[in-house]
Amino acid sequence: MDIILKYFPTLTDTQKAQFEALGELYTDWNSKINVISRKDIGNLYEHHVLHSLGIAKIISFRPGTEVMDLGTGGGFPGIPLAILFPEVKFHLIDSIGKKIKVTTEVANAIGLKNVTTRQCRAEEEKAQFNFVVSRAVMPLADLLKLVRKNIKKEQCNALPNGLICLKGGELQHEILPVRHQAIVTELTNFFKEEYFNTKKVVYVSINK
Numbered sequence: 511m512d513i514i515l516k517y518f519p520t521l522t523d524t525q526k527a528q529f530e531a532l533g534e535l536y537t538d539w540n541s542k543i544n545v546i547s548r549k550d551i552g553n554l555y556e557h558h559v560l561h562s563l564g565i566a567k568i569i570s571f572r573p574g575t576e577v578m579d580l581g582t583g584g585g586f587p588g589i590p591l592a593i594l595f596p597e598v599k600f601h602l603i604d605s606i607g608k609k610i611k612v613t614t615e616v617a618n619a620i621g622l623k624n625v626t627t628r629q630c631r632a633e634e635e636k637a638q639f640n641f642v643v644s645r646a647v648m649p650l651a652d653l654l655k656l657v658r659k660n661i662k663k664e665q666c667n668a669l670p671n672g673l674i675c676l677k678g679g680e681l682q683h684e685i686l687p688v689r690h691q692a693i694v695t696e697l698t699n700f701f702k703e704e705y706f707n708t709k710k711v712v713y714v715s716i717n718k
């Protein structure tokens with residue numbers, strides 16, 4: 511939890527309590543339904559919560575912004591972002607019911623009022639948002655094809671509406687088809703832990 515405060519020092523007491531509660535909640539739920547590799551649950555705050563918040567280092571969503579997390583699994587990056595941006599609406603979807611159950615239970619347990627969840631494939635979700643966020647779901651080109659229908663025309667942020675995803679490792683190949691539209695930000699610019707050495711935030715604006 512200290513690692514969250516290290517990089518986000520101005521959290522309110524409510525946000526601190528919500529982040530704090532994630533440790534026990536995920537440890538408990540993960541023992542019943544696997545949403546995080548069991549070997550990695552000890553690294554929850556660094557590898558999952560802080561990693562999710564990497565998106566907040568490239569954009570501070572304005573109040574009223576609507577965001578969909580595609581393939582949220584147990585709630586990453588959607589839940590940490592929903593804690594950080596309480597006035598932004600987050601819609602978290604995943605095709606696997608058991609994972610969405612964990613996400614829903616965690617959101618309810620910490621009293622998040624700005625989160626809706628849905629078990630569905632992204633192909634079926636027709637609602638529109640300013641941004642779609644995603645971590646570890648599918649290659650960039652596939653994501654872009656899938657989410658175009660979900661991006662609304664109306665803008666309300668400094669950054670135009672589009673896709674923001676968290677990626678790791680070698681990206682050259684994936685980026686190639688969209689290299690002229692993609693902006694890649696290294697998370698080492700913000701987070702000093704070794705885990706982030708290969709981690710990037712990729713933003714692609716989507717014009718309607």
Ligand SMILES: C[S@@+](CC[C@H](N)C(=O)[O-])C[C@H]1O[C@@H](n2cnc3c(N)ncnc32)[C@H](O)[C@@H]1O
Nearest residue numbers: 581582583586604605606630631632645646647
């Ligand atoms: C590797 S997990 C990542 C989960 C979470 N984003 C995280 O980083 O912890 C990928 C998730 O994407 C979901 N998924 C893959 N394709 C999907 C689709 N077309 N629609 C909805 N969910 C999808 C899977 O069910 C799975 O939960």
